[in-house]
Amino acid sequence: MSKPRLFGTDGVRGVANRDLTAPLAMRLGMAAGRWLCDAAPREEGGRPFVIIGRDTRLSGDMLEAALAAGLAAMGVDVVNVGVVPTPAVAQIVLAKGAAGGVVLSASHNPFEDNGIKFFGVNGKKLPDRAEDEITALLENAESLPHPTGSHIGRVTETHEPIEEYERRVMATVGGEEAQPLRGLRLVMDCAHGAAFQLAPQIFLALGAELTVLNAEPNGININVECGSTHPKPMAIIVSEAGANAGLAFDGDADRVMLADEKGSIVDGDRMMAILALDMHRKGRLPGDVVVATIMSNVGLEQALNAGGIRLHRTDVGDRYVAEAMDALGAAIGGEQSGHILLPCLTPTGDGLVTALQVLAIVRETGKPLSELASVVISGPQLLKSVRVRTKQGWQQDPDVQAAIAQGEADLGNAKWLSVRASGTEPLIRVMAQGIDKAVVESVVHAICAVIEAKLG
Numbered sequence: 001m002s003k004p005r006l007f008g009t010d011g012v013r014g015v016a017n018r019d020l021t022a023p024l025a026m027r028l029g030m031a032a033g034r035w036l037c038d039a040a041p042r043e044e045g046g047r048p049f050v051i052i053g054r055d056t057r058l059s060g061d062m063l064e065a066a067l068a069a070g071l072a073a074m075g076v077d078v079v080n081v082g083v084v085p086t087p088a089v090a091q092i093v094l095a096k097g098a099a100g101g102v103v104l105s106a107s108h109n110p111f112e113d114n115g116i117k118f119f120g121v122n123g124k125k126l127p128d129r130a131e132d133e134i135t136a137l138l139e140n141a142e143s144l145p146h147p148t149g150s151h152i153g154r155v156t157e158t159h160e161p162i163e164e165y166e167r168r169v170m171a172t173v174g175g176e177e178a179q180p181l182r183g184l185r186l187v188m189d190c191a192h193g194a195a196f197q198l199a200p201q202i203f204l205a206l207g208a209e210l211t212v213l214n215a216e217p218n219g220i221n222i223n224v225e226c227g228s229t230h231p232k233p234m235a236i237i238v239s240e241a242g243a244n245a246g247l248a249f250d251g252d253a254d255r256v257m258l259a260d261e262k263g264s265i266v267d268g269d270r271m272m273a274i275l276a277l278d279m280h281r282k283g284r285l286p287g288d289v290v291v292a293t294i295m296s297n298v299g300l301e302q303a304l305n306a307g308g309i310r311l312h313r314t315d316v317g318d319r320y321v322a323e324a325m326d327a328l329g330a331a332i333g334g335e336q337s338g339h340i341l342l343p344c345l346t347p348t349g350d351g352l353v354t355a356l357q358v359l360a361i362v363r364e365t366g367k368p369l370s371e372l373a374s375v376v377i378s379g380p381q382l383l384k385s386v387r388v389r390t391k392q393g394w395q396q397d398p399d400v401q402a403a404i405a406q407g408e409a410d411l412g413n414a415k416w417l418s419v420r421a422s423g424t425e426p427l428i429r430v431m432a433q434g435i436d437k438a439v440v441e442s443v444v445h446a447i448c449a450v451i452e453a454k455l456g
Contacts, residue, residue, distance in 0.1 A: 029070020
């Protein structure tokens, strides 16, 4: 059996101080630092520098210090910008001409987890090839050549670059002077996460009336019954308060879920439809194509097709969406979870930017969010996760594969069934969709039962 990759779909993740330890973080920093010094062009005698940011998890300080030490030990300067959304690091890398960036976050996962995610000089996640090269260096991190004297890297802390990120986010809707959110009453759930300060500041500066929820992080309350994975409490407050819309970010604010004025959830599929149809009307949708994963509902496909837009599906994971978008020249793509990619505006998924684009359409058209979102009529869809001892071997298990084949036959379309291992947790996820709700539920439950019996 092959050894699993150190890097998952969203960096290196695990329970902090058990799977993702300070020694591992330091060795990762050393390996990444060595790789960066070999790969990053720089002036004679100069040192590459990287941007580091993190979310509000208790383990963030510990892992950040270890990672920075590893990078500095390899001759890389580190600029630590503190608690910021993941997309802020990507934007700051571009604004400051850094050789790369690192984010310490486990996104929407529980606070016990943490992760380390690397960005390249272009502000985008490193490709698999680069991650594999860093992994190879990690195996012998202690024996790598260590610079001495004036060649050792420095670690500095500053919040100054964050202002550039704020300006870039606001510029996507015309800037502060345009007051693009004036007249909109919003409810914002910050998930006690990385956006707890920046998001309210930005939306207030753009003219919104704001009720802020879950913006008091204490290191252990990030994502707890709040944020994009638990948006319903926010949605209820929206309808009770008579607000125009609500927003719920995840722990690192690279995704967002919305609620309309009636308290109904507006997920990533509906946001992609709203944005794509608006861009199509304005002649700003290259190739008339949207990229989404196999998890996106049939209703999104039908809504886009009715508007003359093609939906291209990929495997689950924003990196696969991004790769397909690059190949197709697409201007919009994303996931049902609210992780939306708009490369013409930001190099990586940004929940703040996504929400602003949708809300700008609400204000521009004068239509309530519920009307804009109603273009997507969801078909029956069910997602269940099975906790497993190991994520290895299920694809070769004959009983599991027989259950999957039977499910595809029952649904009548292989594209309506997805069985995959989580990239960040010990879970196998089973999702089915189709026309008949009873059939969809039966297929999911049958496959989950087999996985539970064999691997649970």
